[in-house]
Amino acid sequence: MTPKQSLLKKISNNTEVIGIIGLGYVGLPLAVNFAEAGIQVIGFEKSKEKAELVNSGKNYIGDIRDAVLREVVVEKLKLEATTDFSRMKECDALIICVPTPLDKFRKPDMSYIESACIDIGCNMKTGTFISLESTTYPTTTENFMLPIIEKESGMKHGDDFWLAYSPERVDPGNKEFHTRNTPKVMGAMTEDGMEIGEAIYTKAIDSIYKVSSPRIAEMVKILENTYRLVNISLINELALLSGKMDINIWEVIDAAKTKPFGFQAFYPGPGIGGHCIPLDPFYLEHIAKQYDFDLSMIHSAGHINMRMPHYMYIKISTALNSQQKAVNGSNILFLGVAYKPNIDDARESPALEIMDITAHKGGLVSYHDPFIPNVKTNKGRTFNSLELSKETLQNADCVVLTTNHKDFDTEFIKEYASLIVDLRNMITDGNEQVVKL
């Protein structure tokens, strides 16, 4: 039997072992989905703390139900986590779900992918299927990963292992679409790789959409998130102009939505947060330079997004000024630091940056977020969430609505806050004490 036949046989017998590298908001739900389907899963995680949480059946990802994780780990023994990467040799498939952040100069930080590829090359057995799920620039799989894995392993792609790219599409907090029922795009380097990849993923994902190469799949993911960055930046820019023109942009968007074709609504806000939209397009901008190409739409969109927290600070300062107060020495309370509503994730959250700017200008900054008990800003400031009480609101010279958590009681906030800067259109009745984005 060839390595391919041997692997396909294991898959058809449900005896394959899946390794998931990185147990974050992408890797852990995927691991759980495989385990739920009765497949043996090993999660590889550099953080000893996370690995121990998983192994004791304790969940730390909002989109996974605690009971489901406990069941697949503790009762069914289908999922275990390890920090021992040599155990990759037990796996028939290795799926990489590591972060691809930007560095301080907003350039792609490929170190997590590189590290995963070295671990794989040093440890995998012959006949392993490898898939990358992390967002990255087109050509990464073929031109960046493949040489590392071949060099470290001494194996040859197509004979000894198969490489594919299949981007995650996880939308944290989305109640309708989760890992299993979101169609998954996959591009493998060879037809064999595609056949194996489809057989593997089909157990955890309802629908696999095959494309002709990894670079097509890489571009798909970048297009999806660039579309969002560009449209959010566009509506943010129009919101800023609308503010100057005495036009309520929220009313404009609601009316535009009545167009039954050719329009999709995006909403303004204090900036773009999370782990995808503010980052992914810049992976493309980075590789484009290698092709002597300048991506002006992404560049403009990135510029607007980068400036949004500063503009929001100006909104706060202007609102206080109208009450003859300065930012310097005023109590400024931020409601919500999560980057989007009803989740506990503050990564890249614009709220943190506005808090940094405001504190830097002498504002006495505090915050409340029902999902996030404490935060550390980019500039290293740390804050603990205050209780959202009558006193907290009354003590604030300005209350800034930065995240539209559905738990926020706007009637209560309006009753006790003397000045509100509403960056999320949470307060829709006209009110003198409310300044809107």
Add this chain to the structure above:
Amino acid sequence: MTPKQSLLKKISNNTEVIGIIGLGYVGLPLAVNFAEAGIQVIGFEKSKEKAELVNSGKNYIGDIRDAVLREVVVEKLKLEATTDFSRMKECDALIICVPTPLDKFRKPDMSYIESACIDIGCNMKTGTFISLESTTYPTTTENFMLPIIEKESGMKHGDDFWLAYSPERVDPGNKEFHTRNTPKVMGAMTEDGMEIGEAIYTKAIDSIYKVSSPRIAEMVKILENTYRLVNISLINELALLSGKMDINIWEVIDAAKTKPFGFQAFYPGPGIGGHCIPLDPFYLEHIAKQYDFDLSMIHSAGHINMRMPHYMYIKISTALNSQQKAVNGSNILFLGVAYKPNIDDARESPALEIMDITAHKGGLVSYHDPFIPNVKTNKGRTFNSLELSKETLQNADCVVLTTNHKDFDTEFIKEYASLIVDLRNMITDGNEQVVKL
């Protein structure tokens, strides 16, 4: 009875007379819709030729069925056209559907609206409802139209007449959504105006969506079309990069479309044409300057769009070069000059600009379009549509697919063309003789 009560009574008795100013692709369908509803309509048109066509029941707008126009004009006598603008005094409502183009320096050309307002001011009777449908920058209705009408008429808004803005959303060639079943946004300057406007429009349009002011409605229309300009420009820019990276952008878009949330597909092409998308956003850019505001997203999008015909010329030149031919002296046949498929409209069509560039460089340019027998380019070159025969295709050194009319037989084209530049993804099987956008 007040003028308002008197007008509302007429409307409830179906005895109001509606005047439509400008019988183009917006005005004539609207006029027909009112007439079909049994309302008396007078169409005001500067072109004697168009007025005579209408009055003899001859249709010249693709989205109107010839029989319907003939019926309302000839049989039911509900619609007549006139070049005599003094007859505005017979009307209870005047709806302005004139062009709002850009001038040679890409600045708003407000002369058609100004002219309509002067005609109205000079001729209307007391108690007239006035609505503008043409796309324009926010504040036009309140700050540009109102002073002209009040000055010319000597009447006072709110007492003697009512002014509103209600943007057209006509999508030529759309078989599903037409004038009547596309929800219509309307913003009037007063509550009385809104009440009257709704009573009038409801007879021709199924659903009226009311907003709080004309400037909101003005911004709605600009947002809708800016959204399209920005997204088409984005995908065009990504298409150009993809060409360099050996990535098939069409395959990328088809895969991205499988994302069941947060994505809307746009397709690349040789540039943006028609009467709305390439123009409307620059109306906003124009007024933004008055508020010391620079719209970088629109600026970038406009820049890409403006350069697309040039890039397409480079595609043609590169394709010919691969066969050791120069543009200068080669026969280059363009298939399709309409700005979008299956319509007969070449306004702002990028095909015409590519033809101009190609001819300027010495290319021997010809074209075929089943809907458009002859064209005049921006630079004043005139062409007659050739028959799409075996000989026409064989004589061409390069065939350029510029519009994806559904009548085009790609198998026939492939059989006889030696070189094809496909700017619309019409030929989807891989083929050496085909160069794709």
